[in-house]
Amino acid sequence: MTSPDGVAIEVRSLWKIFGPRAERVLGGPDAELDPDELRAKTGCVAAVRDVSFTVRPGEVFVVMGLSGSGKSTLVRCLTRLVEPTAGEITISGEDVRAASPAQLRDLRRNRVSMVFQHFGLLPHRKVVDNVAYGLEVQGVPRRQRHERARAILSLVGLDGFAEARPDQLSGGMQQRVGLARALAADPEVLLFDEPFSALDPLIRRDMQAEVVRLHREVGKTMLFITHDLSEALKLGERIAIMRAGAIVQLGTPEELVGAPADDYVADFVRDVPRSEVLSLRWICRSPADDEHLDGPALPAGTIIRDAVPAVMESARPIRVVEGEELLGVVDRLDILTAMSGRAGTGS
Amino acid sequence: MTSQAPPAPPVQAIPPTAPRDAVRPPRWVVPAAGIVAVVAAYLAFRGTATLPHDDDAAPFRFVNDVRAWVDANRNQSPVFLFFVNYIRLFVGGLYDAFLLALQAPGWAGLIGIAAALGWLAGGWRIGLLSGLGFISFGVLGLWEASVATLALVLTAVLLSLVIGLPLGIWAGHSPRLRRLLAPVLDVMQIMPTFAYLAPMVLFFQIGPASGAVATLIYSVPPAIRIAALAMEQVSPTAVEASVSLGATRRQTLFKVELPMARATLGLAVNQTIMMALSMVVIAALIAAPGLGSDIIRGLTRANVGLMLPAGIAIVIMAIVLDRMTMSAAARPPYPVTGGKARIGPRLRWAVAAVLVAAGLALGRVLPAEFPEEWVLRFAAPVNEAVNWAKFSWYDVTDAIRNFITEVLLNPLQAVLTGAPWWLVTAVAVAVAWRTGGLRTAAVAAGCLLATALIGLWQHTMETLTTVLVAVVLTLLIGLLLGVAAARSPRFAAVQRPLLDAAQTMPAFVYLLPALALFGATRFTAIFASVIYAVPPVIRLVEDGIRNVSPAAVEAALSCGSTERQLLWKVRLPLARPAIRLAANQGIVMTLAMVVVGGLVGAGGLGYDVVSGFSQRTDFGMGFAAGVATVLLGILLDRITQGADRRPSPRTSDRTTTRKKRIA
Ligand SMILES: Nc1ncnc2c1ncn2[C@@H]1O[C@H](COP(=O)(O)OP(=O)(O)OP(=O)(O)O)[C@@H](O)[C@H]1O
């Protein structure tokens, strides 16, 4: 279900300031201070500062940033688990900040679900009752909600664990339960707050694959918080990088790696194997005068690594084309330089 | 942006299929069948196999014979000659020494010393509190009695600490000793105060020595418990570091563990003192000197004016000793660097010395006795006020009392005393089995059979009735206020200081307003035990609900729970261990108070105990009644604690271990 204008989540100039007299800080000149000065001067923490972005229906939108950069606060503001200080939030056409408590509950029950870093399971309930909790608070009769919960449990690969207690499951399984609970009400939007940080690397990879699969199968809009760059690159169609409450850059993985907006972002993406993210567009150069332009052509969007065989086979530079237009050429040396990770900041 | 129709609930799409768990009978079938069977049995056998009370039952006579034998052989039997009598002499001598030491500086001197100690412990505030507190003993006209009480408390506390702290520290290091002590301490802590008294009389006769020993026994468990806890809380890394540097066990104990456990050990001292204070009053029943005798006399004659000054004095003493020990324990043992400049040690001692000297000097000029003109006498106006209150609120108090008596007490008592003993036992065993398994069931059966055997079935059932009614009220009020406090920080902020104050007061103080309002009736004991037991229940419930994992609460909120759903589906279920603990505490405290209520017309076992001290022929019955209260305490405690160890979900024992580690 999409909003008529093709926007699932729209956030405009969102602020969240923790502390006494937050509104006053927002109105005054203090809002411009950097975090440490602000805290020293007013005792307030600006956890989210003037954040704006939109998420398209069906998109996986990733927010990343270091610890304390305000990611969790941002995602909690979306359903007002944390009350924003200022700004606009629209989720599939509905103005969240203007919603009454009943409308807000309706939003949380039916349209937006959340998966938490520490799972947030209810230890006194069986797995099936955890998954069915959202339906239970809506007043769905027991039989129906259990039916639904079992169906979802098998979707996330937990057949046969319905009667277990949460703490009899491993961390990865517990997070599957968290995922199932979020899916049970069939929401349009899923919010993930660092869902896999507490898991070990192997299980994390499984779970990421699970999310990719679910995204393919159920096609939800997802907003995914992480501080793990490789996770962001694996899942995100677009990534927003936050620092000290503000978004410093928003773009596709390629854009972030190819053209970091500042040193902070550059630092973030430094260890990314560029050849696996960047496409030829980022490394092609204008042909030198003496170069032959009769080598094979590859589209500009080809990932560098995928271009390796073609380049190795051809003695001539490869032509990088966008439709009919020639963007430039790459030769073996360019490819090797890019793969060794020492290329400049791109064109 | 256009608004949208709300999306259709997704669940409607699910095709109905056969329910999977239709085969098993619903969970309520077995209990319901049980209840029907019990009701049927009650109706069929009502009035048969009851065990009516007999003042002259064989067990009572046996105890009387034992006492006669002990009295006759007190100076012949070697056990007495070489052991018990020496303890009596030693404890009595210690008490006399303390009394002499407290009387020596004269009243003004003692006030000066108290103020100086307060100053050393916690600065001018505590010094002032302590000085004024001691002055008030004189103003209340109770100087001599207060000093006697203080001497008794100091005797008992000193002995408790000498025994309790080393034992506790040892137990903190030795899991085996801990396991050995745990059940003993458990039983000691659920024993109603009255139960200690009769054996004391048997061995140590009446007087200060047996009063001090009774108080000592009552106040030693917290000393042991908290000292052991203090040892367990010392960071294992610090101990390991000390050992790895080659320290001996002794060095590690004195240089690392004890200093690190200082604050908690201070709490042990504090708790021991508080326990001792509430016991010395009751020890007046066995002729222990001090404030207690006024209170006991006031209680038995329903004379509020007589006991109020003594009650106030004991509360003041409790507050002074509590604040003094707490702030002494909280003081960092080393000078704090940075921050506000503190008063140097030399100046501290100088001020203390000045205070003491001033007191002693004043003592020279002032009369040796606390001047009569300064004494405030208010027994008569208080009694008038009480009468006025009784008279003008009669309608309300009478209505409340009658309602509880007619609707709850009488029917329940009729059922419990009218049912055959085997039926009551069977029900108790079934409940115990359900909540705590086979062992608890065996304990329950044992307790009830023993009660029947010692000839106190009927009175136990009467006391049980009062306890049950009081517990229901306590839990109801405690849950309501606890939940309210957990939900509204403002309400909690108003309530907390009241709870703090309530928890420093010695138990029987609560009998005072109860007696003033309701006279000497069964309901008085209920009222007193409810106000006595409600504060800790509120606190445990509030903490339990507040400490529910915020992650679970947030997750439930994000699913769209209402506040009410959050409370019923998440907060209360997750706080269940805390609520069970609250119920257990509530029951144990209620029982203790209901038994003391025997003094003010609650009847039952408490009354038997009291009359055991006033009439020599009833000694056996009083002794047996003390035993019966212990049996009842064990029964109720096991049933409610057992509920905590129910084997089903793993969660519950995880939370309890976590709780223990934190505690
Ligand atoms: N309830 C609160 N009260 C006051 N300050 C808060 C509160 N919650 C968060 N903050 C502050 O807001 C800032 C952002 O916190 P937030 O939890 O959103 O960070 P995060 O990016 O999610 O970090 P992490 O990766 O560690 O989860 C931090 O400086 C934090 O101290």
Ligand SMILES: [Mg+2]
């Ligand atoms: Mg976070």
